[in-house]
Amino acid sequence: MTLSLFALQLLNGVEYGLLLFLVASGLTLVFGVLGVLNFAHGSFYMLGAYLAYWLSARFGSLWIAIAVGVPLMVAVGLLVEKLAIARLYARDHLSQVLLTYGLVLLFNELQSYAFGNDVQSVPTPAPLSIRIPLGEAQTWPAYRVFTAVACLVLAAAMRQVILRTRFGMRVRAGASNAEMVSALGIDIRRLFAALFAAGTALAALAGMLAAPLTTVYPGMGEGVLILSFVVVVIGGIGSIKGAFLGALLVGLSDVFGKVLLPGFASAIVYAVMAAVLVLRPRGLLG
Amino acid sequence: MKLRVLLAAGALALLAPAFSGDRFWLQFLGKAMITCIFAASLDLLVGYAGLVSLAHAAFFGISAYLLAGLSNQLALVNPLLTLPICLLAAAVAALVIGWLSLRATGVYFIMVTLAFTQMLYYFFNDAPGLGGSDGLYVNDRPRLGPLDFADRPTAYAGIWIALVVTYLLLTRVLRAPFGRVLVGIRSNEQRMRSLGFPTPRYKLVAFVIAGALAGLAGYLDATLYGFVNPAQVGWRQSGLLLMTVLLGGKGTLYGPMIGALLLTFIEHYGEQVTTHWNAIVGAFVIAVVLLMPRGIAGLLRGARG
Numbered sequence: 001m002t003l004s005l006f007a008l009q010l011l012n013g014v015e016y017g018l019l020l021f022l023v024a025s026g027l028t029l030v031f032g033v034l035g036v037l038n039f040a041h042g043s044f045y046m047l048g049a050y051l052a053y054w055l056s057a058r059f060g061s062l063w064i065a066i067a068v069g070v071p072l073m074v075a076v077g078l079l080v081e082k083l084a085i086a087r088l089y090a091r092d093h094l095s096q097v098l099l100t101y102g103l104v105l106l107f108n109e110l111q112s113y114a115f116g117n118d119v120q121s122v123p124t125p126a127p128l129s130i131r132i133p134l135g136e137a138q139t140w141p142a143y144r145v146f147t148a149v150a151c152l153v154l155a156a157a158m159r160q161v162i163l164r165t166r167f168g169m170r171v172r173a174g175a176s177n178a179e180m181v182s183a184l185g186i187d188i189r190r191l192f193a194a195l196f197a198a199g200t201a202l203a204a205l206a207g208m209l210a211a212p213l214t215t216v217y218p219g220m221g222e223g224v225l226i227l228s229f230v231v232v233v234i235g236g237i238g239s240i241k242g243a244f245l246g247a248l249l250v251g252l253s254d255v256f257g258k259v260l261l262p263g264f265a266s267a268i269v270y271a272v273m274a275a276v277l278v279l280r281p282r283g284l285l286g
Numbered sequence: 287m288k289l290r291v292l293l294a295a296g297a298l299a300l301l302a303p304a305f306s307g308d309r310f311w312l313q314f315l316g317k318a319m320i321t322c323i324f325a326a327s328l329d330l331l332v333g334y335a336g337l338v339s340l341a342h343a344a345f346f347g348i349s350a351y352l353l354a355g356l357s358n359q360l361a362l363v364n365p366l367l368t369l370p371i372c373l374l375a376a377a378v379a380a381l382v383i384g385w386l387s388l389r390a391t392g393v394y395f396i397m398v399t400l401a402f403t404q405m406l407y408y409f410f411n412d413a414p415g416l417g418g419s420d421g422l423y424v425n426d427r428p429r430l431g432p433l434d435f436a437d438r439p440t441a442y443a444g445i446w447i448a449l450v451v452t453y454l455l456l457t458r459v460l461r462a463p464f465g466r467v468l469v470g471i472r473s474n475e476q477r478m479r480s481l482g483f484p485t486p487r488y489k490l491v492a493f494v495i496a497g498a499l500a501g502l503a504g505y506l507d508a509t510l511y512g513f514v515n516p517a518q519v520g521w522r523q524s525g526l527l528l529m530t531v532l533l534g535g536k537g538t539l540y541g542p543m544i545g546a547l548l549l550t551f552i553e554h555y556g557e558q559v560t561t562h563w564n565a566i567v568g569a570f571v572i573a574v575v576l577l578m579p580r581g582i583a584g585l586l587r588g589a590r591g
Contacts (some may be wrong), residue, residue, distance in 0.1 A: 011533060031393065037393050037396065037397075039525075084572070087576060091575075091579075093338050093392065093393055093396060094332060094338050094528065094536070094573045095579060096530075096574050097340075097525070097528065098525070098528055098529055098532055098571055098574075099571070099572055099575040099576070101525040101528075101529070101571060102567075102568040102569065102570075102571030102572040102574070103568065104568070105564045105567055105571070106565055106568040106572075108564060108570065109562055109564050109565035109568065110565075113562065119436060131507060176464070181530030194512065222521075226400060226401060226404045226521070229397040229400055229401055230397075230401050232397065233390065233394060233397050233398055233401065237393065237394065266404075266405065266408040266412075267405060267408075267409070270401055270402065270405040273398070273401055274386050276392060277386050277387075278386070278387050278389065279399065281389040281390055281394075282390075282394075283394075
């Protein structure tokens with residue numbers, strides 16, 4: 001492997017990892033604070049990608065699609081929380097798995113009903129469709145650079161929100177002891193709803209950003225959901241920092257696995273997870 | 287006591303189609319009984335040991351694929367050889383996946399079992415020589431002397447025997463001290479550990495027994511249908527099976543079996559009625575979770591007072 005090819009794969013891995021982080025951070029926060037394991041989280045990624053496809057065809061711009069789609073997905077998140085997730089707070093894991101599994105089936109059916117089952121592509125926004133030269137032979141699409149930077153900015157913003165704002169303080173308090181938080185007079189139900197909607201929007205935004213890179217297809221949410229689980233297991237449940245580390249590790253293993261061991265690309269990711277389980281069963285930062 | 291009589295009557299009723307020779311009912315009820323074995327084995331984990339595993343379809347698939355491989359590549363058709371080999375393979379896979387997954391607890395365990403299931407799904411889907419998403423045909427079904435399991439009544443009778451043996455085995459296991467320890471672990475693992483039980487080992491043994499029985503279901507399925515494909519290995523399959531257990535009533539062996547019979551019926555007729563079958567299943571799952579968390583067995587018990 002030449003140096004420039006190595007650099008290219010490194011960048012791709014980091015970019016993929018950062019996208020995964022957007023999805024996994026919502027998953028880990030929702031579990032850490034609300035105590036609900038949400039299998040439908042991948043569906044939000046899928047719905048985001050389909051909204052990007054549909055809205056950008058309608059308005060002629062991915063940016064408008066994102067500007068319209070994200071508030072729409074916040075509304076979807078609030079609705080799902082109110083109708084389904086809120087009934088799970090006092091229930092066991094089996095109920096959570098099954099109810100959200102039912103939601104996955106419903107969302108899949110909604111997608112096939114509304115958008116059909118064909119693979120769709122979303123055009124890369126014009127100024128970003130150029131390719132940045134990298135060494136002699138390789139180039140890196142500018143849109144990937146943009147995605148990576150956007151994810152980094154979002155990750156930094158998330159950190160600021162969680163560490164520096166009142167909302168973030170409540171989220172942290174909720175993660176360590178939700179009952180105490182509500183005893184102190186904070187409306188925990190509203191906090192939960194807001195956090196769930198934020199996680200939904202993040203997953204959907206990741207899907208919207210990924211749409212021009214990966215194309216849009218049925219079942220795309222499930223692959224991401226499972227990789228997000230791997231990320232959370234590697235990083236440690238409820239830990240944003242862990243999710244960040246885990247996401248980069250999974251992104252890099254996946255990309256390098258595809259280059260080095262083409263037949264067993266997906267196996268590398270799981271081997272990394274198995275290694276973490278053997279060495280640190282509660283995750284790197286759990 | 288009343289339950290035992292009912293179960294025996296049900297078992298005898300299920301034996302009847304073997305003599306009728308009606309091809310549709312043999313296949314349909316054969317499938318339903320395989321799902322009974324599959325669901326009851328998962329209930330050992332979910333309902334008794336309190337382990338919500340999404341890896342169960344993986345062991346089903348390993349055994350089914352192995353049967354296809356043994357038949358197609360090595361021309362092994364003797365069930366006295368292939369059945370133990372396939373069950374052993376499923377048990378070994380359960381040992382490895384269980385050992386790794388059980389290092390995690392609670393919600394971690396669920397996510398890890400899901401991840402390993404998907405790993406195997408991708409393996410069966412992508413590995414060269416396994417037929418991709420179309421899967422494999424079992425060219426020669428198991429055959430022993432005059433017994434040819436490609437013959438439907440014979441396969442049906444074999445499945446019936448397997449179901450009865452599985453049920454008796456699981457009731458024995460659960461009534462034994464081993465089963466009592468599992469129930470103890472479900473309600474309070476800490477306490478069981480402080481009583482001196484090596485709880486991780488108990489959970490692992492339960493995982494391996496359940497995995498081997500899932501392998502039995504896979505073996506029978508590949509024998510009855512003559513093909514395997516990756517869709518049978520994926521997490522949707524595991525999810526549907528969990529739903530079967532919950533619908534029937536977890537923690538009772540007969541509950542998940544009733545659930546399996548019922549769902550096979552609903553699935554068969556539902557698919558004929560609508561193409562949006564998955565939406566119905568999705569809504570059904572949600573309704574069961576919200577409205578009857580104790581399942582059909584819970585309703586029956588409630589009715590009995």
